[in-house]
């Protein structure tokens with residue numbers, strides 16, 4: 482199992498060769514993928530799913546203090562508790578369903594792929610002093626409705642890099658050819674109006690540099706309306722599109738973003754500042770041309786395991802991974818060139834208060850002496866629990882636990898709303914390992930208040946006979962932390978050996 486962690490190597494090798502006049506905030510995993518966007522849709526469910534990294538103070542609405550109150554982050558610089566997010570990519574299957582494209586680093590333990598955020602020190606032709614992002618600062622770049630190319634810096638700043646032999650090839654659109662991976666990337670604007678921490682469209686308090694023969698979206702002179710020059714943020718998310726290399730079925734490419742965008746032009750990025758400001762200033766001043774390994778000189782760092790064990794539970798009862806029949810948020814597929822229109826009349830989804838009960842886990846510890854141990858994975862070809870099974874239109878967690886209890890097995894597992902499986906062992910690679918709720922998000926046929934697994938996801942219960950009896954909802958994330966810390970230590974050890 483340890484070997485699977487080698488997927489993380491590309492991210493680590495980036496760290497070994499940092500560019501000068503730059504520092505990189507490496508985010509080794511995601512908090513979660515969720516229809517959350519505290520900038521555009523504060524306090525409510527957002528229009529589409531985002532892949533979200535950074536401090537666990539993130540929430541549907543948040544401010545600088547909430548960010549700073551984070552107790553962990555999926556990004557490795559301790560002084561940075563900011564949040565960064567972008568739309569999530571899906572593969573659109575021939576039969577119409579949507580399957581998440583793995584982000585580089587995702588593995589059997591869950592969403593262990595993240596993002597790299599480059600802080601580029603680009604002072605422009607006048608060698609401007611660069612300023613840190615102030616408290617409460619936030620911004621959005623890109624346009625979720627755009628579906629055509631353009632020569633505006635704001636549009637040119639969104640790109641997709643096809644990593645393939647003979648490449649890489651960079652374009653504003655998603656590549657039409659098969660790529661080993663696609664690196665989606667966006668350069669954020671770097672010129673601030675000096676007054677507003679945010680603006681109505683979340684963009685106009687910022688600007689890209691002024692267009693000139695020598696300028697570009699990632700470097701140049703700031704306009705007089707936006708004279709305060711800041712670091713230039715550059716987001717990179719690498720999607721392992723190669724996982725679907727054998728599943729292309731038409732003359733067009735099969736990947737879409739969560740906002741329904743088939744073109745790639747509607748990709749965007751969001752930033753909520755959560756920095757310790759003096760440390761960010763020190764990074765700006767220190768990480769200049771010729772200085773390498775700047776992260777080590779200025780910042781303190783979390784281990785990779787610490788970043789990977791930082792998770793938030795999903796708070797909206799809708800699946801965002803697994804095999805989806807449609808994109809969450811009623812987003813239709815759009816291919817331009819006309820602008821897409823904003824989705825109206827999508828049934829409102831609720832933000833749930835996170836508790837065992839809201840995760841659909843009934844407490845059977847006292848009534849039946851069985852405990853919930855988490856959400857595992859299953860495979861129709863080789864069942865996780867391969868003992869007796871039953872199914873039915875009135876399935877509840879209680880029905881299944883009673884059935885397996887009657888058969889004398891140690892475990893009971895529920896899947897796909899109405900299937901019940903019993904067994905006496907669970908293979909380690911099928912055991913609960915992902916975030917708090919995993920992909921067990923389907924309601925039980927016989928009780929809509931309970932969760933009965935999901936597609937290829939199994940809600941697992943275990944008899945307490947001979948052991949402690951409490952539901953594992955919270956303990957599991959702690960165990961996950963330990964597992965990842967262990968793996969990270971082993972991995973870093975090997976890297977040091979390999980490098981020396």
Ligand SMILES: *[C@@H]1O[C@H](CO)[C@@H](O)[C@H](O)[C@H]1NC(C)=O
Pocket residue numbers: 524540541542832833834
């Ligand atoms: C996050 O937001 C939800 C919904 O607004 C709220 O119920 C919850 O208490 C918030 N969590 C924290 C830690 O503030």
Ligand SMILES: *[C@@H]1O[C@H](CO)[C@@H](O)[C@H](O)[C@H]1NC(C)=O
Pocket residue numbers: 574575576577578804
């Ligand atoms: C649709 O296609 C996907 C990908 O090939 C497959 O995994 C899924 O099971 C299919 N769904 C149905 C309902 O046939």
